[in-house]
Amino acid sequence: MSATIRVDLQQIADMVEPGGRALDVGCGDGALLAYLATFKRVDARGMELSQAGVNACVAGGLSVVQGDADTDLRDYPDDAFDYVILSQTLQATREPRAVLQQMLRVGKRAIVSFPNFAHWQVRLRLVFGGRMPETASLPYKWYDTPNIHLCSIDDFRALCRDMGVRIERAIVLDSKSRPIHLPPLLANLFGEQAVFMLRRD
Amino acid sequence: MLDDLTDAERKALAQCRHAILGRERPLRLDCGVDLGPYRIAYQTYGTLNADKSNAVLICHALTGDQFVADRQPVTGKPGWWETLIGPGKILDPARYFIICTNVLGGCMGSTGPLAHDPGPGPGAGQPWNLRFPVVTIGDMVRAQAALIDHLGIAQLFCVIGGSMGGMQVLEWAASHPKRVFAAVPVATAARHSAQNIAFHEVGRQAIMADPDWKGGDYRLHDTAPARGLAVARMTAHITYLSEQALQRKFGRALQDRNAVGFGFDADFQVESYLRHQGSTFVDRFDANSYLYITRAMDYFDLAAAHGGVLAKAFTGTPTRFCLMSFTSDWLFPTRESRAVVHALNAAAANVSFVEIESDKGHDAFLLDEPEMFRTLSGFLQGAASARGLGTFRGEAA
Numbered sequence: 114m115s116a117t118i119r120v121d122l123q124q125i126a127d128m129v130e131p132g133g134r135a136l137d138v139g140c141g142d143g144a145l146l147a148y149l150a151t152f153k154r155v156d157a158r159g160m161e162l163s164q165a166g167v168n169a170c171v172a173g174g175l176s177v178v179q180g181d182a183d184t185d186l187r188d189y190p191d192d193a194f195d196y197v198i199l200s201q202t203l204q205a206t207r208e209p210r211a212v213l214q215q216m217l218r219v220g221k222r223a224i225v226s227f228p229n230f231a232h233w234q235v236r237l238r239l240v241f242g243g244r245m246p247e248t249a250s251l252p253y254k255w256y257d258t259p260n261i262h263l264c265s266i267d268d269f270r271a272l273c274r275d276m277g278v279r280i281e282r283a284i285v286l287d288s289k290s291r292p293i294h295l296p297p298l299l300a301n302l303f304g305e306q307a308v309f310m311l312r313r314d
Numbered sequence: 315m316l317d318d319l320t321d322a323e324r325k326a327l328a329q330c331r332h333a334i335l336g337r338e339r340p341l342r343l344d345c346g347v348d349l350g351p352y353r354i355a356y357q358t359y360g361t362l363n364a365d366k367s368n369a370v371l372i373c374h375a376l377t378g379d380q381f382v383a384d385r386q387p388v389t390g391k392p393g394w395w396e397t398l399i400g401p402g403k404i405l406d407p408a409r410y411f412i413i414c415t416n417v418l419g420g421c422m423g424s425t426g427p428l429a430h431d432p433g434p435g436p437g438a439g440q441p442w443n444l445r446f447p448v449v450t451i452g453d454m455v456r457a458q459a460a461l462i463d464h465l466g467i468a469q470l471f472c473v474i475g476g477s478m479g480g481m482q483v484l485e486w487a488a489s490h491p492k493r494v495f496a497a498v499p500v501a502t503a504a505r506h507s508a509q510n511i512a513f514h515e516v517g518r519q520a521i522m523a524d525p526d527w528k529g530g531d532y533r534l535h536d537t538a539p540a541r542g543l544a545v546a547r548m549t550a551h552i553t554y555l556s557e558q559a560l561q562r563k564f565g566r567a568l569q570d571r572n573a574v575g576f577g578f579d580a581d582f583q584v585e586s587y588l589r590h591q592g593s594t595f596v597d598r599f600d601a602n603s604y605l606y607i608t609r610a611m612d613y614f615d616l617a618a619a620h621g622g623v624l625a626k627a628f629t630g631t632p633t634r635f636c637l638m639s640f641t642s643d644w645l646f647p648t649r650e651s652r653a654v655v656h657a658l659n660a661a662a663a664n665v666s667f668v669e670i671e672s673d674k675g676h677d678a679f680l681l682d683e684p685e686m687f688r689t690l691s692g693f694l695q696g697a698a699s700a701r702g703l704g705t706f707r708g709e710a711a
Contacts, residue, residue: 156664158664158665164668164669164671167666167667167668168668168670170666171636171666171667171689171693172688172689172692173692173696174692174693174695174696175666176665176666176696177666177667178659178666179667179668179669185656185659188656188659189659189660189662190660190661193662194662
C-alpha cells in the first residue's frame with residue numbers, strides 16, 4: 114500500500130479524524146479508501162459507478178459497492194458514517210443539492226472537493242478564447258464531459274448558505290493542489306479547486 | 315443409522331466424515347417437527363488452527379454435495395469447486411480449515427427422505443420417503459451450526475456459497491451474525507422468485523408424474539423415477555445456462571447426422587446434451603431428495619422472517635459481506651444481489667458487491683471466472699488480515 118496519494122486526496126485525508134467511519138462516494142480505484150484504512154484506521158467504505166473501478170477496489174481488499182451518488186445514497190440510514198466524502202464528483206451528479214443533502218443525512222460531516230469554474234484560466238478561455246474552457250482539472254470537450262453541474266467556489270458557498278449548511282473548513286488549492294490563503298474574492302479567481310468540510314447546522 | 319443406505323450414500327460416507335447429531339437435543343424444524351438423531355455427512359480439507367479462527371464453511375447448491383474439492387465418489391468427477399479450493403488455490407487447505415456439509419434433506423449421506431424414521435411414532439424404523447418433514451434453508455443452516463458446535467468452532471472465518479449455497483450464507487449471516495466473520499453469497503437471492511418456484515414445480519411434477527415414483531415409495535417397490543428426475547434435471551439445466559451460451563455451444567447443430575430425421579430422436583446436439591445431463595444425473599441423485607431441496611429453496615424468504623424488511627435481517631451485523639452476480643444469470647439475476655446490497659447498506663453493514671461480466675449464465679459461479687477469483691481473493695485477503703489470520707506464503711504485507 115502506497116503512502117502517497119494524489120495531493121488533493123491528501124487534503125481530504127488530512128481532514129478525517131482517525132478511527133471513525135467514512136464513505137467515499139465515487140471512490141474510483143480506491144486510493145483514498147486504502148489510505149484512510151491503512152494510515153488512519155478508518156472503517157472505510159466506497160461507492161463507485163464504474164464496474165471496473167468496483168472490481169479493482171474489491172480485489173484490493175476494500176469494501177466497495179457499485180452505486181450512483183444520485184440514487185443510491187438514500188439506501189443508507191441516518192448518521193451511518195462520521196464522514197461522507199465526494200471528491201471531484203459533485204459536478205457530475207444530476208442533482209448536486211439533493212446529493213449534498215443525502216451526504217449530510219448519512220454522514221455527520223460531508224467532505225466535498227470540486228474544480229472551481231471561476232478560476233482565472235477558465236474565465237480567460239471563455240471570455241477571450243470564446244470556447245468552452247479545457248484546463249488541467251477540466252480536461253474534457255464540451256460534448257463528452259461528465260461534468261454537467263460545474264460551479265465556482267462562491268457558487269458553492271452560496272448553496273451552503275441557502276441549504277443552511279455550516280462550512281467547518283474550506284481549503285482552496287492552486288494548480289499543484291497546494292493550499293493557497295487568499296481573501297474569498299481572490300480565492301475564487303486563483304483557486305483551481307476547493308475542498309469543503311460541511312456539517313448540518 | 316447406517317443400515318439400508320443407497321449405493322451412493324455408502325460410497326459417499328466411505329469417503330467423508332459424518333456426525334450423528336440431535337441425540338440429546340433434537341433439531342426443531344421450521345415445520346414444527348423435532349428431528350433427531352440425524353446424520354450430517356461432511357468433508358474437510360486442511361487443519362483447524364490453535365485458536366480455531368481459520369474455519370471456512372462452503373455451502374453447496376441444489377444438486378451439489380460435500381465433495382467440493384475431491385473426487386465425487388459416485389461419478390468419479392473432480393470436486394465441484396476445485397477451481398477455488400486446493401493447494402495453491404484461493405482457498406488453500408494449508409491456510410484454511412475448509413468444511414463442506416451435505417445439506418439436511420440431501421442424498422449423499424446426510425439425513426433426508428432416504429433415511430429411516432428414528433421414531434417414536436407409527437413410522438418408527440420405516441424409510442421416511444415422503445413422510446420426511448419438509449425442511450427449509452433455515453433448518454439446513456441450524457443443522458450445519460450444530461455440526462460447527464460439534465467441531466468446537468465458535469466462529470467461522472467465512473461462509474461461502476453460490477445459488478442455494480448463497481441462500482444458506484445469507485441465512486447464516488442473518489441468524490448467527492456473531493459466528494460469521496465474513497460472508498460471500500454468490501449468484502443468489504434473499505428470496506426465491508415466482509419464476510424460479512415455477513421452474514421447480516415443473517421439475518417436481520415431472521418426478522411425480524413418473525409411474526415409478528409410486529407416491530415417493532419407489533425404493534420399497536425396487537424402482538426409481540429415473541425418467542421424471544431426468545426431465546426435472548433437463549428443465550433445470552436450461553435455467554443454469556444462458557441463451558448466448560446455448561447458442562454458442564450448440565446453435566442448430568445436428569447430432570451424428572447430416573439432416574433432420576423427421577422423427578423424435580435427438581436430432582439436435584442441444585437435445586442430445588440435455589438428455590445426457592438428465593440420464594447421468596439420475597445415477598447420482600435421489601428423486602425425493604430433489605423434491606425436498608427444491609422446496610426448501612422455494613420457501614426461502616429472508617425478509618418475511620423479519621417483518622418483510624430485509625434490512626432488519628442484518629441490523630447491527632458485524633459480518634463483512636462480499637456479494638457477486640453474473641451479467642447473464644437470469645435465474646438469480648443481478649437485481650436480486652443488488653436488493654441484498656441495498657438492505658445491507660440500509661443496515662450500514664460492511665459490504666462489497668461486484669457484478670461479473672460473463673455469458674455463461676447461472677453456472678458461471680462454478681466455472682473458471684478469473685474476475686470472480688480476483689474479487690474473492692482480494693476480499694478474503696482483506697478479511698483475513700482484519701481477522702488477524704496474518705499473511706500467507708508469498709503474499710505482500
